Amino acid sequence: MNETKVTRFRERIGEIYVGAALTLMIDIGFRTGLWEAAAKGPATSEQLAERAGLEERYVREWLGAVTTGGIADYDSDTEMYSLPEEHAVSLTGDGASNRAVNAGLLTYLGKHVDPVVTVFREGGGVPYSRYRPEFTSLMDQRFRREYNEMLFDGYIRAVPGLEERLMAGIRVCDVGCGTGHNLNLMAAEYPASTFTGFDIAADAIELANAEAAEMGLSNVAFEVQDATALPGDLTFDLMTTFDAIHDQANPQGALNEIGRSLAADGVYLMIDIDASSDLKNNIGNPLAPYLYSVSTMHCMTVSLAEGGAGLGTVWGRELALEMLSEAGLTQVEILESSNPTNAIYVCRKG
């Protein structure tokens, strides 16, 4: 036994738990508005509590955690706490740079440890219904910021000629659309095109249609529809999935339906998690532990709950290419995304 290794690992475990504990505090800061309040300038715990409309004793304890955790600074002479502007960039605002949003997904997944432990023992999975409606709202909060900033420059304009076709007028379908913000943004930007969003989640579809109505859009419609049984009479020129293949019960069935519904000269944009299908290639990828963990706590288990493939979040490029080919999508180019978690698969029929 190498004692140095024992000590190093014990320290590492400690760091892991400190990170997990601070994740809870980051989520609380996001939900209570404490990050926004702290970003307004230095304050004592009383002043910050008043600014945020919260109980001082709780705010002071939270400040203890985020100060010793290296997120906020503390001046013991003035008893003032401050959030450095360089840190505020990642914890405040409506943009995609606000990483505090992501903490909510982790604290929410934490609530599902009990049922996940049960399926470790008994098999099967934890169904999607156990994660709703909060999951729908967490996905929306997280992705809407990304789409506001990246949808056009990061995804649409990454594919040569696609924007011109959208401007001229084509039929577009997003499968597993969730709350549909991306499609609503596209519908507003490209009024000559028509847009259809499908998802199995009725709560998400209701929100998507409500946003479309609020935006006054008449060229977009959202319907509850299983990806493995798309309407037989519809053909689309552009089909998209945004992080919506890897957690499906029957992902091959969904890809087959996309292949079948795509026009001969159509394009399918599959935005999905970027990783390798082979674990050994993911060792050293700093995001990989996060991806496998989220998979265990959600993406894989929701699929297994339906007796599905249980691909998992880290299904990876190699398997994705095989499955796309099986669906008749044999011409595939993989583009890097400005979101390092995702790859953009630009797929066409052979």
Ligand SMILES: C[S@@+](CC[C@H](N)C(=O)[O-])C[C@H]1O[C@@H](n2cnc3c(N)ncnc32)[C@H](O)[C@@H]1O
């Ligand atoms: C990770 S979420 C992504 C949602 C959305 N694309 C976004 O970017 O916010 C995956 C979505 O796939 C949907 N989904 C899962 N299985 C499906 C199926 N068989 N048919 C249609 N949608 C499905 C879920 O309901 C969920 O909204």
